[in-house]
Amino acid sequence: MAEKSGNAFDFKLFRRLIGYTNPYKFIFYFVCFSAILLSAFSVLRPYLLQQAIDKTIIPKDNELLVFFISSMLGVLLLEVISQFLFIYFANLLGQEVIRDIRIKLFKHMLGFKKQYYDKSAVGRLVTRAVSDIETIASIFSQGLFMIISDLLKMVVILGYMLYQSWQLTLLVLIVLPFVLYATRVFQKKMKIAFEEVRTQVSNLNSFVQERITGMKIVQLFTREETEYATFKEINEKHKKGWIKTVWYNSIFFPIAEMSSSIAIGLIVWFGGLKAAQGDVITLGVVIAFIELSQMLFRPLRQIADKFNSLQMGMVAANRVFAILDIDSKIENKGDILLENVKGKITFDNVRFSYIEDEEILKGVSFTVNAGETVAIVGATGAGKSTIINLLNRFYEIDSGVISVDDVDIESIDLKSLRNHIAVVLQDVFLFADTILNNITLNNPDIPEEKVHQVAKEIGIHDFINSLPNGYHYNVKERGAMLSSGQRQLISFLRAYVTNPGILVLDEATSSIDSYSEELIQDATNKITRGRTSIVIAHRLATIRNADKIIVMDQGKIVEQGSHNELLEITNGYYKNLYEVQFTDVME
Template structure:
């Protein structure tokens, strides 16, 4: 059995989390001082009351009684002030730590390979970055410091009890082992329950996120009832996980209350007999113990409750650090800063696989000269888009060399490499922001004037100005307020405005209307002139003017040449593909 998994509290994980407190040491020390003062003031109140009863009430003396009353009031006010400061700054510290952890997590996620996202659930990652972070904040705001305060109160109260009357203290402490044992068992089972809860929360988030994103598909294929049934099952497991924690709470929490009442009854009985028969206890002792017993037992219940919070936070922290510890980054070890590529591209015996032992590219060799427009064609799954992903280093190749201007792209920094390559994808992604923000991606070096001029250059300025608000029109999530053709135009302008050294068009006109396609075709002719361009297309009519056409099939390059050269090969793959599309076009006409 793996003992690490059975530990009730993971100190190594907590030690790692504790490192994030270092920038806030002053606040941390202040909170700890508040904990100590609260514990002392909480225990001092019964002691002062005991002294007042024995010296004034029992003796029926008025002298000095007012002093004890004012002292009690002063201590209560001080305790209230320190409680307020403690609660606020403990929560502030938790949120500050979480802010830093969340920034670290997000920065780490930004550098992940695309392969990581291919194999990861978006809903799960959202849970790690949002929900789990709030649970980590609770470690400090409602867990660690609250437990420290309650433990210190119990320690001070216990010590004061022994000093005041050891016989009465013994009666109280007899029940403590039962509570402590029950608390330990409770914590052990709650840890398992909370791990189950966090798993079900992630599953629920993933399911909802995916179904909301793909709602159109669900409705188009009338899968609402099926998905509704699946959701009910997942929601039922989520409820069952939480009910398990509630069941454990309902079993445990009455135990401290019951034993507290038993201890209180025994103290009153035994202390009362001592006062009347033996005189070994005073009225002040009895009153003080009646006040202190709740201060001893109630924190036990609260500690168990806060330990639940602490464990939920630790489970969340474990999951977050698991993502942070994931090594799935592209090795950015390049030292060269690419300022402006000439545009010579070469693939030399490149092999690549998304899944181990399943090659997608099988020894690819080709060259692109600066300023050329090269088209890549082939059936779906031939490896066309993979070439683009590798050129941008979204994935690491298995073997071979990819070079730009005779320089291995691994020797160039990722940021400078990608800043010189602009890509227009078939599936355009727009953020819930303005047209301008989606074009510039908030790059301060690109002004609105630059964007407007670029739009005029490629002929889409009028289209943008026809939108309500023009360049400041909010396209909503994923560009839902625009047609696919309009989204493609904005994506095209986004690539053009960066003035890239290399332009990549990946099926850029495959899902647009004829009007948008004409705009894009005109813009393509303009911006590909004297610029290295790679065009991936199924529709061969859009690439006939390319300087070179590379034909791919099953991860191999099967033909290379110009449009006219490839058509001369009567049994060639390209000619066959062209004739099939040509016949389809004639049939439509």
């Protein structure tokens, strides 16, 4: 989580963010030029108003009055055009920048180790990638350039005021320090407040995302009231975070407004006396100063308001950059590209731990010969699925060597390695898309005709065609429109259509109906034929025909052999496990 700080502004973070505008220098400079134009126009209208009063209204020169009114209309039109260009291109720049940052962030997240996602809340990551990045755009659209424009206006206005009357300017400057001090305090307080707001937004998003995803569990265990109470508590914290920002706003803006009114009162009092005495201060100068003082204090109020947007954007940028700075990638130093994979797999004294000093695999060694079907069995937590994760390099091993076709997988290009290994998981994930796109994952090298052909080969073509729109049936989020067995069949086809050299089935036949299991068993026999396959299963009846069965317990291999060989071991782990399952089936 971003560290809270009372510093009003983080220039190091700001410089890093501005670096993303480099590809759009023309737009950046154009916006800056528009800001300069707006600052110049800011004094033209008061100047023309002053001239109109002193040179046309008092002397009653109607023709010259028409000239000044026309000039004021022309300046106003140019100011409107400049304001339009300024706002449009400032927003355009902001959108260009956040598009690039969002693309970079998503690409960065695609390469994270699986371990990172094991420890990170999905809702919080979604907040970073969507709403936080959108907030960064406000730095450009409502923050940075607006502040620059307002500051330029203030400098030009003060310069012009000094030129017209140092006495009236001094009266305005007497009030100005109080507003500047209030603005400074306001900025510091708002930075801390907005950090708290972003934290509470992340917590709220994370909670809502998880509960909506797990709504079935919430309702199944009648936890609606408990979750509702927890949500109210989180929402209350979210509200309090925002109320703090409202509190600071409600204090600052009345102070700024009161200061502006005091300055106008002083100008009317002093300037009016001088104008009545026929001093160099004319009625036109007094009227111009009233407008100029308003224009001077208004940017101060706007700067504070825009600084809110800037602070929120900076806080959001800090959180996004914190993810971009995370080094959680699997090192892809391999340069070997696999071709014509035979499928020999070797684990040589492999040790691995998810948490330091808590080993999951304790010196595991085994070999799967090319074309063999090897089953891995054991109790929950024995390390079966970990072997699959390590083979795909989702995690880095602590020691030992894993090789494919006698090549260390760390020497193989990561993409090339995973392209030749297909995995069918127990918990099938389907995207809210068509069946076809869930099978091909939008790979242009897999035409629909090939999908149809492969589906016929493994016997699930008729099942898919029986659905509305067939292969173009939208399965909705996480495949909610399909049963668990149907989702499993889709995952089989997704794995098989890539024609992998190595196939992994991780608990692929658990928790499904008998009809689907029959289809899956038939599909399994077809897609594993002549292909190196690793099958992880609790149901031992499904792996009796495996060439070799590896039995694991507490991170170690305790037995290896064929089904019949393992049954001959007296008091063997596999024999006991098989007899228990066989007895359960008979009963």
